[in-house]
Amino acid sequence: MLSINPNEISTPELHAYLLGAVAPRPICFASTVDKEGNVNLSPFSFFNVFSANPPIMVFSPARRVRGNTTKHTLENVLETEEVVINIVSYHMVQQMSLSSTEYPKGVNEFLKAGFTEVPSEVVKPPRVGESPVQFECKVREVIALGEEGGAGNLVIAEVVRLHINEDVLNVDGVIDPVKIDTVSRLGANWYSRAKNGLFEVPKPLRTLGVGVDALPEAIRKSRILTGNDLGMLGNVEQLPESAATKASFEEENHKKAHVLLEKGDVDAAWNILLNSEN
Secondary structure: OOOOOHHHOOHHHHHHHHHHHOOOEEOEEEEEEOOOOOEEEEEEOOEEEEEEOOEEEEEOOOOOOOOOOOOHHHHHHHHHOEEEEEOOEHHHHHHHHHHOOOOOOOOOHHHHHOOOEEOOOOOOOOEEOOOOEEEEEEEEEEEEOOOOOOOOEEEEEEEEEEEEOHHHEOOOOOEOHHHHOEEEEOOOOEEEEOOOEEEEOOOOOOOOOOOHHHOOHHHHOOOOOOHHHHHHHHOOOOOOOOHHHHOOOOHHHHHHHHHHHHOOOHHHHHHHHOOOOO
């Protein structure tokens, strides 16, 4: 049995042990706005529900280990005391991963990840239209757990309105775990899916992915390519040189690219979409 004093190993090492052992963890996909109304969207796996009466959810935007800076989500909830917690299902996981990229403050991750902003009814932050369940929340309290890199900040949020896509309900009006097909986080690149168990999602580039909004219209508005497909295509540092001129709505190429993207072969998918390979 390996016995470790947390104070005697580095924060990244400890972080890896914690995430590998405490798993799978549900994902809080938090949409917030700052005091000027700029929208931010980011996922967090330090998250769960803690009370039904009142309905309370807690998530923790930790201070970055690299540079000991705070995340835009934390800054926003401190300014406005509102957040929408959107549940992540498998069909949107690649876009969710892309949204975790460290874009500069003021960049709207809804646009970068290709999600739909839906106005909330009680709070200012928008909801993610593609999410099967969305919780509008008022922030009750934020508890800072430390001042060093890796320290969490407990955001205690009370649900004031929830929205459920009826497609995920069974005949009794209860959420069906197979229909909602939620995903959860493990260590490293590993996730778990309600339907099929473990799968991997490569971490977004440390350099910025171009985003779904930068994809050529023929790709972005494809009838074949899924949100997950677009998330993978948008997670490249720069578009292929011929993307603007060679991208087309050709259905067969989009079908072939979809198959390649399901296998994780982004480069080959781009080649197909730009007609450089058939």
